[in-house]
Amino acid sequence: MVGRANHRILLGFALLCAAALACAGATIVDATAEQAPAPIVAPSFPVASEARLAGDGKQTRFVLDLDKAIPFRAFALADPYRVVVDIPQVNFQLTAGTGAAGRGLIKAFRYGLVMPGGSRIVFDLTGPAKISNSYVLDAANGQPARLVLEFQEVDRTTFVQSLAAQSRPELRPAIADAAASAASTPEAKSSEPNPAESKPATTDPRPLIVIDPGHGGLDNGTQADGESEKNLVLAFGLALRDRIEMGGKYRVVMTRTDDTFIPLADRVKIARTQSAALFVSIHADSLPRREGDAQGATIYTLSDRATDAEAEKLADAENKADAIGGVNLTEEPTEVADILIDLAQRETRTFSNRFARLLAGEMKNTARMYKHPLKSAGFRVLKAPDVPSVLVELGYVSNKSDLEHLVSENWRSRTVGSMTQAIDAFFAKRLATAGPTN
Numbered sequence: 001m002v003g004r005a006n007h008r009i010l011l012g013f014a015l016l017c018a019a020a021l022a023c024a025g026a027t028i029v030d031a032t033a034e035q036a037p038a039p040i041v042a043p044s045f046p047v048a049s050e051a052r053l054a055g056d057g058k059q060t061r062f063v064l065d066l067d068k069a070i071p072f073r074a075f076a077l078a079d080p081y082r083v084v085v086d087i088p089q090v091n092f093q094l095t096a097g098t099g100a101a102g103r104g105l106i107k108a109f110r111y112g113l114v115m116p117g118g119s120r121i122v123f124d125l126t127g128p129a130k131i132s133n134s135y136v137l138d139a140a141n142g143q144p145a146r147l148v149l150e151f152q153e154v155d156r157t158t159f160v161q162s163l164a165a166q167s168r169p170e171l172r173p174a175i176a177d178a179a180a181s182a183a184s185t186p187e188a189k190s191s192e193p194n195p196a197e198s199k200p201a202t203t204d205p206r207p208l209i210v211i212d213p214g215h216g217g218l219d220n221g222t223q224a225d226g227e228s229e230k231n232l233v234l235a236f237g238l239a240l241r242d243r244i245e246m247g248g249k250y251r252v253v254m255t256r257t258d259d260t261f262i263p264l265a266d267r268v269k270i271a272r273t274q275s276a277a278l279f280v281s282i283h284a285d286s287l288p289r290r291e292g293d294a295q296g297a298t299i300y301t302l303s304d305r306a307t308d309a310e311a312e313k314l315a316d317a318e319n320k321a322d323a324i325g326g327v328n329l330t331e332e333p334t335e336v337a338d339i340l341i342d343l344a345q346r347e348t349r350t351f352s353n354r355f356a357r358l359l360a361g362e363m364k365n366t367a368r369m370y371k372h373p374l375k376s377a378g379f380r381v382l383k384a385p386d387v388p389s390v391l392v393e394l395g396y397v398s399n400k401s402d403l404e405h406l407v408s409e410n411w412r413s414r415t416v417g418s419m420t421q422a423i424d425a426f427f428a429k430r431l432a433t434a435g436p437t438n
Helices: 003-037 156-161 173-186 227-248 264-275 311-320 334-342 346-363 400-405 410-432
Strands: 047-055 060-067 071-079 082-088 107-114 119-127 128-135 145-151 208-213 251-254 280-283 295-304 368-378 389-396
Touching: 003 400, 047 251, 060 107, 060 410, 071 128, 128 156, 128 410, 208 227, 208 264, 227 251, 227 264, 227 280, 227 389, 227 410, 280 410, 295 311, 295 346, 311 368, 346 368, 346 389
Parallel strands: 208 251, 208 280, 280 389, 295 368
Antiparallel strands: 047 060, 060 145, 071 082, 082 119, 107 119, 128 145, 295 389
16 A cells, blocks of 8 residues: 555656646747747738729719828829829729729729839829819728828819929829838848849949830730730740840849839830840730731831831830820920930941841741731830840730730740840840950
8 A cells, every 4th residue: 555655656746747847848949939030021011902983074082992091192194184193002902993994084093003112093084183182081980091082173274284393293202201111121122123223233244135024013004814914924024034044144134023113214214224235125915806816926126117007006005104104294304305316326226126037037936926027116115225125025915826825834935935045146146246355
């Protein structure tokens, strides 16, 4: 009996020790966990969940539901009549097709990212109108925060007089401050510098290629069967960049690496300030149903006179991208005037045409080409006078077969390969012509 009692005492003591050790171990694990670095959390942007219009042709109200209040600035543009609202970067979670149908004074509206940290809403007006009242409501009584804009009909004279000097199309201070704040946080920093602001690496002798995925942000480009041109050409542009960089022969800068709106003049400026040796703009064409069907890739170079009516129509459509983004096209920078004069430089056009021919020759081995694959027109994005530039329409989004290719990773890989070969051939001839450098 005594032995059994002693055994029970020893067993109880052992269990107590084991429990104590377990608690101590748990304490040590917890202490270690507390010392571990906190995980990096992505920046949380305000969420827009719903947008709606109410009113008539005299007064129209726009309401945007948000999960938190935000600052905003608005300005008007004429010819065509528009109102542009700049806000900090917002995660738009609106129902597909929101803004396509208008009401009252608003014909339609678009929204999207225009720069890291800044979003924009552009209202197309049915006629001259002004914002008579605007405010932001904080969340209360179970209702979300709201941005409210009230539009009122005015005559053209009143509208034009409202276009004051301070109402310029640059991002407003509140938006610029928000963008700067976002860029200053470690988790919001991008691994790539902004190509528009960084300077060319003068110590690297490799030629610089600028790849320009068209459209972006609130400019969707062509849309068909749930696919947007801006997304298709961005995926292609990123794949082309990766393939070029893999070879190690060239440096590459993208005009955009995400769903951001970049004005046409800024795309040209990136190529010029970076002293680019080649500029390649990527797009995907479309034809309205009433104009029949077309398919295949087309390569465009700059010309004052379009090769045909179709090329001229496409150039006109692409040149309206800034109007879609709310940029005031009546205030062209002086640089554009200089560009128009400098376009007389024949050498740049000669190099552009040479690359276009090489590109068409290589792409025909991997991609279906349009019946007349080499064309020219007055594309604004090709107007850098000292940078050989081409615009590549990969195919027609409006054509079922072309669209199947555009969404195919296999087709993309093969076509990217053919474009890389054309780039190699272009620079091999240029470098051989230039001769060795001292």
